[in-house]
Structures are given as structure tokens and as C-alpha cells.
Amino acid sequence: MKKLVLFAFALTLMFSVNAQLETPQPSPYSKVEQKVGLTDITIEYSRPGVKGRKIFGGLEAYGTIWRTGANANTTIEFSDEVTIGDETLKAGKYAIFTKLEEKAWTIMFYTDTNNWGTPREWDDNKVAASIKVDLIEIPFSVETFTIDINNITNNGGTIDMIWEKSYVAVPFSVPTDTKVSAGIEKIMAGPLANDYYSAAVYTLATEKNLDKAMEWIDKAVDMTKDQPRFWYLRQQSLIHAANGDKKGAITAAKASLAGAKEANNNGYIKMNTDSLKEWGAM
Numbered sequence: 001m002k003k004l005v006l007f008a009f010a011l012t013l014m015f016s017v018n019a020q021l022e023t024p025q026p027s028p029y030s031k032v033e034q035k036v037g038l039t040d041i042t043i044e045y046s047r048p049g050v051k052g053r054k055i056f057g058g059l060e061a062y063g064t065i066w067r068t069g070a071n072a073n074t075t076i077e078f079s080d081e082v083t084i085g086d087e088t089l090k091a092g093k094y095a096i097f098t099k100l101e102e103k104a105w106t107i108m109f110y111t112d113t114n115n116w117g118t119p120r121e122w123d124d125n126k127v128a129a130s131i132k133v134d135l136i137e138i139p140f141s142v143e144t145f146t147i148d149i150n151n152i153t154n155n156g157g158t159i160d161m162i163w164e165k166s167y168v169a170v171p172f173s174v175p176t177d178t179k180v181s182a183g184i185e186k187i188m189a190g191p192l193a194n195d196y197y198s199a200a201v202y203t204l205a206t207e208k209n210l211d212k213a214m215e216w217i218d219k220a221v222d223m224t225k226d227q228p229r230f231w232y233l234r235q236q237s238l239i240h241a242a243n244g245d246k247k248g249a250i251t252a253a254k255a256s257l258a259g260a261k262e263a264n265n266n267g268y269i270k271m272n273t274d275s276l277k278e279w280g281a282m
Contacts, residue, residue: 027047028046029046030044031044032148036174036176037153038176039078043077043149050144055163063099068098073117077093082172083156084107084170085172087129088129089128095113095115105133107132107159108129109128131170133169133171134168135166155174157172158170193219193220193223196216211243220232221233230268234260237249254281257269
């Protein structure tokens with residue numbers, strides 16, 4: 001019996017050691033991260049090798065849909081809405097599938113990214129965008145399947161795929177001009193209420209220039225007077241008090257207290273009540 005137990009323990013140990021052994025993957029994982037203009041693009045895929053086989057028209061037959069790599073879905077993620085060819089693709093993550101033809105490939109961006117290989121049931125409604133691109137035959141063989149982002153400008157680039165003797169480039173554009181123009185308009189319009197508020201709060205905390213802090217907080221409160229913010233008013237009361245304006249501090253604290261009560265914010269109710277008592281207003 002003792003020998004049997006020891007033998008079972010040895011088998012358990014052996015299988016435990018084997019389970020921890022790490023070996024190279026036949027199609028290693030790869031990740032491409034690229035900023036194009038102001039848009040972040042991330043591609044994750046597995047990279048199969050030719051290994052002496054005929055790939056296109058052989059292992060991957062023409063007229064079929066290919067997973068565009070190996071193992072789990074090849075995916076691409078865009079931080080902004082982009083344009084693929086003439087089609088708009090919303091920000092998000094997509095699986096890339098490819099319909100293979102001898103002279104051209106149709107690249108499809110599929111909303112379901114959780115398949116291992118191609119979906120068991122293909123759903124055309126899940127194709128968010130597609131583009132047919134010419135296949136270019138290259139004069140040498142590339143052993144390992146490669147996806148990259150090239151021909152980068154401020155406004156776009158190409159998603160390049162190359163394997164065996166086949167190369168395709170998928171053109172895309174990004175909304176750099178739209179984003180930059182919006183940023184310019186925002187800056188040229190001047191600081192927002194929250195910019196004035198943040199500057200005032202920081203200046204109060206550092207005790208740098210209380211006159212400036214009061215100017216900024218008053219500006220922030222004035223810009224939001226149609227929808228008063230009790231936390232703005234709270235800081236206004238503290239800044240006025242620190243600057244020696246007790247009357248202004250009391251007025252702001254009372255307004256903040258009213259807003260805090262309406263919002264049922266007990267923390268601000270207590271802080272304003274304590275301050276008003278300290279300043280002799282309650």
C-alpha cells in the first residue's frame with residue numbers, strides 16, 4: 001500500500017511539472033501599437049509560418065474566408081472613428097477576416113471578436129466595414145505572416161499584410177483635422193468654468209495670489225450662474241474669507257448651503273454650516 005501511495009505521488013508530481021513547462025508557440029502572438037495623427041491603433045494577432053507549404057490557393061483556398069492569422073481572432077482597435085476606404089468605422093475593437101481571391105482580398109472588420117478562427121455561423125450584419133484591395137505578388141517569400149501600419153501621415157496610413165509572396169495594403173484615414181480644429185476652437189474660445197475653478201482652488205491651496213484666486217473663482221461662479229454648483233460656491237466662500245472679504249464669504253456660503261441641501265449632500269451641508277457659524281452668520 002505504501003509503495004502504491006508513493007507511486008501515485010510521483011505521477012502527480014510528474015504531471016504537475018509537465019503542466020508548468022513552457023514551450024514556443026507554432027504561431028507566436030504579436031502586438032502592434034501605433035499612433036496615427038491623434039488616433040491610437042492596436043493590432044493583436046498570431047503569426048503562422050509558411051513552413052514549406054503552399055499557403056494561398058493551397059492551405060488557404062481561394063473563395064474562402066480566412067481568419068487573417070492563426071489561433072484566436074486577429075483584432076484591431078481604434079480610439080476614434082476612422083474611415084476604411086469609403087466606409088466609416090466607429091471607434092472600438094474588431095476582428096479582421098479576409099475573403100481570399102487570386103488577384104484581390106476583401107478585408108472585413110467584424111464586430112464579434114470572440115471566435116477561435118472564423119465564426120461557425122457567419123453573420124453579414126456583423127461586418128461593420130469591408131474593403132476590396134488588390135493583391136501584389138512580391139518577388140521573394142516572407143516566411144512569417146506580418147501585419148503592420150505604414151505610410152503614416154497626420155491623416156491616415158495603410159494596414160499592410162504580407163505573407164508568402166502576397167502583399168496587400170488597406171488604406172484608412174483618421175479624424176486628425178477634425179480633432180485639432182475642435183481643440184483650436186475650444187482654446188480660442190477661452191478657458192472654461194472648470195479651468196477657472198481649478199486654477200482658483202490650486203492658488204488658494206498654495207497661497208500664491210489670493211486676489212487672482214478670487215478673480216478666477218468669481219469668474220467660474222458667474223459662468224455657471226444658470227446652474228449653480230454648490231462646490232464652486234463653497235470654494236468661493238473660502239477664497240473670499242482668506243482674502244478678508246467676510247461679507248462675500250458669507251453670501252457664497254449661504255448659496256452653497258442651499259445648493260447642498262437641495263442635492264442632499266450632507267458633507268457640504270456640514271462644512272458650510274460650520275463656516276457660517278465661525279463667521280457669525282448663524
